[in-house]
Amino acid sequence: MSLTFTHETLPQRVVFASGQAAERAAEEAARLGSRPMLIGKPLIPAVLHHTDVAMHVPVVTAERAREAAAAAGVDVLVSVGGGSATGLAKAVALTTGLPIVAVPTTFAGSEATDVWGMTENGRKTTGSDPRVLPRTVVYDAALTATLPREMAVASGLNALAHCVDSMWAPRADPINRALALEGIRALRAGLPADDREQTLYGAYLAAVAFASAGSGLHHKICHVLGGMFGLPHAQTHAVVLPHVLALNAVAAPDGFGTAELRRLRDAVDAPRALRDHGFRQEDIPAAVDAILPVVPAGNPVPVTGENLRELLQHAWSGEEPR
Incomplete structure (x- = not known):
């Protein structure tokens, strides 16, 4: 082809x-x-x-x-x-x-x-x-070096979200995918070992891929949550990522699906629930209404009010994505 x-x-x-x-x-x-x-x-x-x-x-x-x-x-x-x-x-x-x-x-x-x-x-x-x-x-x-381990994990998973979102963002292409896959490799190696240099390298590759590919579903969701409800940036991305990856599983990165992400999150004790960071369950309907109009065209799976509400409910409670 x-x-x-x-x-x-x-x-x-x-x-x-x-x-x-x-x-x-x-x-x-x-x-x-x-x-x-x-x-x-x-x-x-x-x-x-x-x-x-x-x-x-x-x-x-x-x-x-x-x-x-x-x-x-x-x-x-x-x-x-x-x-x-x-x-x-x-x-x-x-x-x-x-x-x-x-x-x-x-x-x-x-x-x-x-x-x-x-x-x-x-x-x-x-x-x-x-x-x-x-x-x-x-x-x-x-x-x-002075970045607390908990914050380093959240920030590193935010970088990982750049890699993953680059797979289905509006301008995704094979070059972005190659950069993102190498970024995933570096972040998977660097985060569990607390290797800040390897993690920084992966974060740079992730950002370059994201800059070219554009903002996908994950980032549209997190931008709304951060702007409307004042949620912390890195922790919000870390919590939402597995739920978007599960929704878009058909377009998951090579060798990095929901099971691999779950093992990484377990290894680094990742943030689990938006309710731990100031998001209230009663805010979910307003968030759904604000996110739906900015969902990028061409997302691998159609995004509806129903599946978006379920995604945010699971992210709020800390349930594992389905």
């Missing part, structure tokens, strides 16, 4: 340098500007160190950061932290065009995508724009 697909690779410089984050981030920032704004954790000298960072990037938080950047006359953004720090830098870049050097301290993956997201009035809006893609990413596994 002939191959017919269109693949787009995003332009980005990637530096893997364990134990060298400060030095390499300073070098990369100097390539792009002379007045850096440091967003998140302290790492390099900067004309402005901005620590007003919040989960899901509230619009008001983004506006404050933009005003601070303009007042300080910065010409390059350096984000140090998890997805919230990266997301805030993207929100500033979206309106200013300032280049970003991203230094991740979790496995969120936002640093390798051109996707931005902001929340206002309980609604998370996302989009893609080349201005928000970090020019350089500096990966240093040593920066994840």
